[in-house]
Amino acid sequence: MSSINVKVGNVELKSPLILASGTCNFGHELSEYYDLSILGGLSSKGLTIKPRQGNEGCRVAETSSGMLNSVGLQNPGVDYFIENDLDYMRSLNTGVIVNAAGHSFEDYIAMVRKLDLHKDKIDALEINLSCPNVKAGCMTLGADPVQVKQIVSLMRKETDLPLWIKLTPNVTDIKAVALAAQEGGADAVVLINTLLGMVIDIKTRRPVLRNNTGGYSGPAIKPVAIRMVAECSKVLDIPIIGCGGIMSYEDVIEFMIAGASAVEIGTGSLIHPTLPVKITEDLNRYVDEKDIDLKDLTGTLELW
Amino acid sequence: MNKEYSCIVCSKKMLNPDTAYLTIKCPEIASSAVPGQFVNISCSYFLKRPFGIASVDIENGTFDIGVKVVGKGTKEIASFEEGKEVSVLGPLGNGFTFDKDRNYILVAGGTGVFPINFASEYLRSMGIDHKVVEGFRDGSQVVLSRPDYVLCTDSGDKGIKGTCIAGLETIDKDYLSKSVLCCVGPLPMMRACGNWASEKGISSYVSMEQRMGCGIGICLVCVCKLKAEANGEEFRHVRCCKEGPVFPFEEVVW
Numbered sequence: 376m377s378s379i380n381v382k383v384g385n386v387e388l389k390s391p392l393i394l395a396s397g398t399c400n401f402g403h404e405l406s407e408y409y410d411l412s413i414l415g416g417l418s419s420k421g422l423t424i425k426p427r428q429g430n431e432g433c434r435v436a437e438t439s440s441g442m443l444n445s446v447g448l449q450n451p452g453v454d455y456f457i458e459n460d461l462d463y464m465r466s467l468n469t470g471v472i473v474n475a476a477g478h479s480f481e482d483y484i485a486m487v488r489k490l491d492l493h494k495d496k497i498d499a500l501e502i503n504l505s506c507p508n509v510k511a512g513c514m515t516l517g518a519d520p521v522q523v524k525q526i527v528s529l530m531r532k533e534t535d536l537p538l539w540i541k542l543t544p545n546v547t548d549i550k551a552v553a554l555a556a557q558e559g560g561a562d563a564v565v566l567i568n569t570l571l572g573m574v575i576d577i578k579t580r581r582p583v584l585r586n587n588t589g590g591y592s593g594p595a596i597k598p599v600a601i602r603m604v605a606e607c608s609k610v611l612d613i614p615i616i617g618c619g620g621i622m623s624y625e626d627v628i629e630f631m632i633a634g635a636s637a638v639e640i641g642t643g644s645l646i647h648p649t650l651p652v653k654i655t656e657d658l659n660r661y662v663d664e665k666d667i668d669l670k671d672l673t674g675t676l677e678l679w
Numbered sequence: 680m681n682k683e684y685s686c687i688v689c690s691k692k693m694l695n696p697d698t699a700y701l702t703i704k705c706p707e708i709a710s711s712a713v714p715g716q717f718v719n720i721s722c723s724y725f726l727k728r729p730f731g732i733a734s735v736d737i738e739n740g741t742f743d744i745g746v747k748v749v750g751k752g753t754k755e756i757a758s759f760e761e762g763k764e765v766s767v768l769g770p771l772g773n774g775f776t777f778d779k780d781r782n783y784i785l786v787a788g789g790t791g792v793f794p795i796n797f798a799s800e801y802l803r804s805m806g807i808d809h810k811v812v813e814g815f816r817d818g819s820q821v822v823l824s825r826p827d828y829v830l831c832t833d834s835g836d837k838g839i840k841g842t843c844i845a846g847l848e849t850i851d852k853d854y855l856s857k858s859v860l861c862c863v864g865p866l867p868m869m870r871a872c873g874n875w876a877s878e879k880g881i882s883s884y885v886s887m888e889q890r891m892g893c894g895i896g897i898c899l900v901c902v903c904k905l906k907a908e909a910n911g912e913e914f915r916h917v918r919c920c921k922e923g924p925v926f927p928f929e930e931v932v933w
Contacts, residue, residue, distance in 0.1 A: 446900060
């Protein structure tokens with residue numbers, strides 16, 4: 376029997392499709408468009424210890440094949456989330472991935488401690504070491520393999536929940552950072568967060584984004600993500616969740632061949648809210664026609 | 680369940696050289712939309728474009744939008760002809776709410792005339808008394824005006840010379856005292872109209888605008904600033920597309 380079930384380490388998902396953090400909030404809005412239980416999972420909006428109002432607008436700039444955002448981790452804070460949204464996410468009958476961000480080691484550890492108290496409702500913690508839109512923590516920390524290993528090992532001591540580390544592509548050597556996460560005790564890495572970019576309004580000679588720079592996402596970044604998944608797949612023992620510009624089932628398969636065990640869809644659902652429904656149907660048809668288990672495709676890339 | 684609808688453009692006319700008016704077939708949107716709500720329309724560029732709904736025809740299952748060319752996306756959408764297939768999300772956001780026991784003063788600036796047109800049609804159909812004040816830069820920009828509307832132009836070549844405030848000043852005090860003001864237009868115009876209403880002691884609502892991503896509340900890019908809810912914050916960012924676009928004037932941080 377062919378199937379689209381996958382596993383990320385010990386986490387079993389009914390589909391490789393996870394909604395990427397920051398593109399599905401906590402599921403309420405998209406559940407008005409389709410039954411989210413078809414998904415492998417949902418990764419919450421990036422949470423921080425304290426509520427954040429995020430950056431000033433304008434927060435979005437369109438490009439020819441994608442968009443830049445500079446939301447700046449606007450979120451209601453982890454306590455509010457636990458009180459008001461976690462049970463809702465659990466009720467969606469899909470994998471519950473909680474995305475946590477911070478400005479310091481202490482922040483990340485405090486987040487993991489708080490969330491570990493609710494581990495019965497959470498399938499994995501996705502640790503955001505990669506947001507390009509906040510002044511401290513996140514990407515700065517996540518670009519340094521030494522600090523990545525340190526922070527992951529400190530979080531590892533606080534929880535048995537699977538720790539998925541979401542990494543920034545804004546580094547010279549992604550393998551070094553991914554290996555550092557593995558050495559620190561990560562259960563998986565998520566590749567990739569957005570690429571740091573800028574769009575200028577030639578009439579005003581100012582950046583379109585009020586934050587000047589923002590995170591570039593969408594189909595334009597897919598080849599970068601595929602390359603990074605392929606590179607890391609060759610050196611890592613832990614699984615990879617691929618992310619970056621997925622718009623079709625072929626994109627999902629490409630990520631899996633490159634080495635991803637599962638994938639995240641982000642900007643695609645901003646453009647077409649029901650895109651994951653179409654991709655799920657197409658993946659099911661693909662595995663039926665080929666008579667394969669989708670998970671067997673992971674890491675089947677043969678380099679020249 | 681909400682859907683992304685595949686719709687056909689039924690008719691298109693140019694209201695002036697850079698403003699198109701499209702009628703689009705979508706019975707679901709036509710029958711459920713309220714004034715102040717918007718739709719997101721696809722084009723060949725990456726993001727959909729938001730447009731306030733300008734009118735609905737429930738019998739024929741169509742809705743209308745006005746498209747002023749401001750960039751490459753609106754230029755393309757303004758060029759759509761009859762028969763063109765477009766992908767549409769909607770109706771989106773929270774529109775105006777109307778109370779049968781009140782009068783309404785609808786104020787439109789520039790492209791704000793489109794959602795205000797829908798509001799006026801809706802109030803007429805409900806038998807709710809209202810007046811419309813429209814403000815444009817000059818006579819060449821005037822679209823969707825009616826003889827009973829109070830028309831103002833900055834240049835003075837049509838209607839009253841001056842901004843919407845000049846038009847508002849023509850409304851008599853008794854009428855004003857029973858009225859609520861609903862305003863759609865550029866931010867400085869809405870701020871001026873809201874302040875004017877506050878001075879007169881009447882409440883007002885504004886339709887906020889910000890660059891949008893998804894239009895359905897999941898990307899958090901189209902925020903506007905509202906006054907904080909007494910939790911120590913100076914303000915709170917809320918989504919124009921989801922909590923808005925219509926907000927009470929007094930709640931907005933200007």
